[in-house]
Amino acid sequence: MRVILIGPQGAGKGTQAKRISEKTGARVISTGDMVRAEIKAGTELGRKVKEYNDRGELVPDEIIVEMAKPHLGAPEGWVLDGFPRTEAQARALEEVLAELGIGIDRVIALEAPDEVLVERLSGRRQSQATGRIYHVRYDPPPQDSEEDPGPFVQRDDDTEEAIRRRLELYHEQTEPLKRYYARQGLLAEVDATRSIPEVTEQVMKAIRENG
Numbered sequence: 338m339r340v341i342l343i344g345p346q347g348a349g350k351g352t353q354a355k356r357i358s359e360k361t362g363a364r365v366i367s368t369g370d371m372v373r374a375e376i377k378a379g380t381e382l383g384r385k386v387k388e389y390n391d392r393g394e395l396v397p398d399e400i401i402v403e404m405a406k407p408h409l410g411a412p413e414g415w416v417l418d419g420f421p422r423t424e425a426q427a428r429a430l431e432e433v434l435a436e437l438g439i440g441i442d443r444v445i446a447l448e449a450p451d452e453v454l455v456e457r458l459s460g461r462r463q464s465q466a467t468g469r470i471y472h473v474r475y476d477p478p479p480q481d482s483e484e485d486p487g488p489f490v491q492r493d494d495d496t497e498e499a500i501r502r503r504l505e506l507y508h509e510q511t512e513p514l515k516r517y518y519a520r521q522g523l524l525a526e527v528d529a530t531r532s533i534p535e536v537t538e539q540v541m542k543a544i545r546e547n548g
């Protein structure tokens with residue numbers, strides 16, 4: 338199964354990608370995670386992409402395509418989280434898939450209004466111990482917990498300025514992909530303001546209906 342998740346930051350792409358992967362065995366391919374891993378490892382590429390990441394700007398298409406490419410032939414299939422994000426990336430993906438002789442089964446757009454997203458992102462905290470994501474109001478990090486001692490930190494690009502920039506770029510560059518994939522009969526839209534399990538259910542339903 339090969340599925341693309343499109344959606345603004347904070348819509349829950351990462352959360353849903355993980356849940357779909359658990360249900361179907363498909364591998365999660367997250368270009369954002371790859372970008373953060375390069376930054377953390379302090380590689381030359383990491384230094385290059387950090388500037389874009391921290392400002393909420395998009396990393397140049399060629400770099401992202403090269404990062405994603407080696408994973409796209411995975412025999413267990415995939416859920417793409419955060420890629421493609423521009424029409425140029427969508428076209429590059431199409432070329433790679435044609436070479437591999439495989440196709441996309443479904444594209445899911447997770448929908449939520451900007452106010453909800455800003456609220457979700459600005460309260461988001463990640464445990465450096467376990468990687469788990471919390472929200473200061475809706476799912477607060479535990480205090481004095483042995484299971485997850487933290488510390489609980491904010492992502493470098495979850496500042497208000499970077500959040501606004503990422504949403505602006507989403508509407509400008511990524512949202513047009515909905516039309517691109519709708520024309521191919523692949524798009525399904527899901528309301529991402531619902532609870533996590535409800536969203537998963539709608540996503541799985543859209544995958545099963547498969548165009």
Ligand code: AMP
Nearest residue numbers: 368369372389390394395396419420422
């Ligand atoms: P994410 O975790 O998906 O929000 O990605 C974090 C950051 O990584 C983005 O703000 C971009 O700087 C970069 N990035 C991740 N995926 C892409 C992509 N497909 N195209 C361009 N930049 C990306």
